[in-house]
Amino acid sequence: xxxxxxxxxxxxxxxxxxxxxxxxxxxxxxxxxxxxxxxxxxxxxxxxxxxxxxxxxxxxxxxxxxxxxxxxxxxxxxxxxxxxxxxxxxxxxxxxxxxxxxxxxxxxxxxxxxxxxxxxxxxxxxxxxxxxxxxxxxxxxxxxxxxxxxxxxxxxxxxxxxxxxxxxxxxxxxxxxxxxxxxxxxxxxxxxxxxxxxxxxxxxxxxxxxxxxxxxxxxxxxxxxxxxxxxxxxxxxxxxxxx
Amino acid sequence: xxxxxxxxxxxxxxxxxxxxxxxxxxxxxxxxxxxxxxxxxxxxxxxxxxxxxxxxxxxxxxxxxxxxxxxxxxxxxxxxxxxxxxxxxxxxxxxxxxxxxxxxxxxxxxxxxxxxxxxxxxxxxxxxxxxxxxxxxxxxxxxxxxxxxxxxxxxxxxxxxxxxxxxxxxxxxxxxxxxxxxxxxxxxxxxxxxxxxxxxxxxxxxxxxxxxxxxxxxxxxxxxxxxxxxxxxxxxxxxxxxxxxxxxxxxxxxxxxxxxxxxxxxxxxxxxxxxxxxxxxxxxxxxxxxxxxxxxxxxxxxxxxxxxxxxxxxxxxxxxxxxxxxxxxxxxxxxxxxxxxxxxxxxxxxxxxxxxxxxxxxxxxxxxxxxxxxxxxxxxxxxxxxxxxxxxxxxxxxxxxxxxxxxxxxxxxxxxxxxxxxxxxxxxxxxxxxxxxxxxxxxxxxxxxxx
Numbered sequence: 001x002x003x004x005x006x007x008x009x010x011x012x013x014x015x016x017x018x019x020x021x022x023x024x025x026x027x028x029x030x031x032x033x034x035x036x037x038x039x040x041x042x043x044x045x046x047x048x049x050x051x052x053x054x055x056x057x058x059x060x061x062x063x064x065x066x067x068x069x070x071x072x073x074x075x076x077x078x079x080x081x082x083x084x085x086x087x088x089x090x091x092x093x094x095x096x097x098x099x100x101x102x103x104x105x106x107x108x109x110x111x112x113x114x115x116x117x118x119x120x121x122x123x124x125x126x127x128x129x130x131x132x133x134x135x136x137x138x139x140x141x142x143x144x145x146x147x148x149x150x151x152x153x154x155x156x157x158x159x160x161x162x163x164x165x166x167x168x169x170x171x172x173x174x175x176x177x178x179x180x181x182x183x184x185x186x187x188x189x190x191x192x193x194x195x196x197x198x199x200x201x202x203x204x205x206x207x208x209x210x211x212x213x214x215x216x217x218x219x220x221x222x223x224x225x226x227x228x229x230x231x232x233x234x235x236x237x238x239x240x241x242x243x
Numbered sequence: 244x245x246x247x248x249x250x251x252x253x254x255x256x257x258x259x260x261x262x263x264x265x266x267x268x269x270x271x272x273x274x275x276x277x278x279x280x281x282x283x284x285x286x287x288x289x290x291x292x293x294x295x296x297x298x299x300x301x302x303x304x305x306x307x308x309x310x311x312x313x314x315x316x317x318x319x320x321x322x323x324x325x326x327x328x329x330x331x332x333x334x335x336x337x338x339x340x341x342x343x344x345x346x347x348x349x350x351x352x353x354x355x356x357x358x359x360x361x362x363x364x365x366x367x368x369x370x371x372x373x374x375x376x377x378x379x380x381x382x383x384x385x386x387x388x389x390x391x392x393x394x395x396x397x398x399x400x401x402x403x404x405x406x407x408x409x410x411x412x413x414x415x416x417x418x419x420x421x422x423x424x425x426x427x428x429x430x431x432x433x434x435x436x437x438x439x440x441x442x443x444x445x446x447x448x449x450x451x452x453x454x455x456x457x458x459x460x461x462x463x464x465x466x467x468x469x470x471x472x473x474x475x476x477x478x479x480x481x482x483x484x485x486x487x488x489x490x491x492x493x494x495x496x497x498x499x500x501x502x503x504x505x506x507x508x509x510x511x512x513x514x515x516x517x518x519x520x521x522x523x524x525x526x527x528x529x530x531x532x533x534x535x536x537x538x539x540x541x542x543x544x545x546x547x548x549x550x551x552x553x554x555x556x557x558x559x560x561x562x563x564x565x566x567x568x569x570x571x572x573x574x575x576x577x578x579x580x581x582x583x584x585x586x587x588x589x590x591x592x593x594x595x596x597x598x599x600x601x602x603x604x605x606x607x608x609x610x611x612x613x614x615x616x617x618x619x620x621x622x623x624x625x626x627x628x629x630x631x632x633x634x635x636x637x638x639x640x641x642x643x644x645x646x647x648x649x650x651x652x653x654x655x656x657x658x659x660x661x662x663x664x665x666x667x668x669x670x671x672x673x674x675x676x677x678x679x680x681x682x683x684x685x686x687x688x689x690x691x692x693x694x
Contacts (some may be wrong), residue, residue, distance in 0.1 A: 054551075054552060056551065075556075076554075077551065077554045077557075079554075080552065081554050085553075086552040088548065088552045092546050092552070093546075093549070094542050094546055094549065095545060096541075096545055097538075097542065097545060097673070098675070098676075100673065100676065101542075101673055101675055104535075104538055104675055105539070105553055105555075108538070108553060108554065109554045130677075133677035134677055152553070153553075
């Protein structure tokens, strides 16, 4: 696979928590305009990979190239400045700040003159947030908080959007809505998305390509449709969950 | 209501009250029934059974009444009384309370001179003290209230400010107005120097380290005898001048304006200096809250990891909060030095940090008005307790109200925390409000929403 058209190239990344190894040499490619998903069980290292891309924790070996630059030694806040936005695991919105202030925090790195347009864009995507604009983040429902986390990430005008388990703890209907919005963002605006999910069925259906992670290793990769057909994937991640 | 549940209520209430009375008896036995005095050859033990029984009876009686009418009653008599302030009123009060307090603060010396002409100096001095704590509270509010960094050593910056001015005055003969910005700058620098290595710590760990720094500064001041005078302190710190005019008996402020000399002029002047300094602190804080840096502080308090994932440089954000807070502490410190005319390390103990922190926490983290209310209550309250002379007439001439100062003070703090666990003013005003443009688009009309 040529790496030239890649927005994000991860090669041989190993990450440790102290002496415990979390990632054992991971290779992942994300091309411009793709939705790529990473699925795996609890504790496989999915979130660790996502955090490693953002530089906290750091990769002990290997390289992470984003937009032609090695970012494996770059401080987190500078990585974000280069155009990676993250909707972190567990959403992590600011509960005592209003929806509006949360979105302003997302736009912290962007020139003020874009703010009104960007705000309109996310409110068009998530009309619910517009209704709740002056409410405190902590008073939103789980689904709305997830929308806010994604909207906040979008406010920084990213080239690459990292989503860590957006479906966590949400009703199936809301999950469907959120995934549709991700798809819309990708097809209408060409936004590149790297999605970490446990909800393998929905994620693989949505994604152009997928990776399966087991115990800190990538064990399988392929297009979403291919992976959905593989018996190993079905047995491990989809049995009883494929609706 | 029939008789059966009523008698059940009575029995239950009596039982509960008896348990409370028993507890009071056990606890009170050592405090009320026994009294030890230092006598010849050891301690003399005296028994005060009367007092003990009265205490038990009071607990039993009050508990019984509370049970009958409030705790266990079907219709607590407080239900009708429950304070239901209409929200419109609270917001109205919230809107006017700031300007009203400001008006009072601006005219306070003249109100005091008109109302209490015989004790005006004492009251203005108290107002200066309260205002100093308001300023310190506002300064610490940036660090603790907005940025959420628990700083137990804030008094260190107060000390740096005070000693900066005192030493500059002593060694270089620099006056208050020249030294003030330098003191703020030095305190801010110390904020950065102390902050840089420790700001990767969080919560409890940060608190302990800041506590240690507060003590280190004090101990250095105490032991560096040749430079700081150690425990002797520094005296003869110059008073602030009014555009070059001193507040002296002849040839100063009074002569220049053709007034009769009165020492009250200097007190009023000091009051306005600290008022202006405090208002600057408030103004800067309110401005910063609306700017990206202030928003980042508040976001940092909420969730540090989320901040990092949004590209916020958390180290720099914390450092700015720490150093700006320290700077205002430094300003307040040099004001303190000029007001006292004498400083020593004794003024900068941990208790001082604790009081400032208590003001911020009781007022409600991040609330500017809350800090004002808490300062008035705490500092003013301490002073009022000093002057409770009339209690002597009730409890006899041996009663010394100042002995109970800390007890009442502690009780008041517990009550506030029970009643309002997030501080007196716990609501937070958002720094930005989304207003939808009222233009009605064609799409809205099409959906029938454009009315």
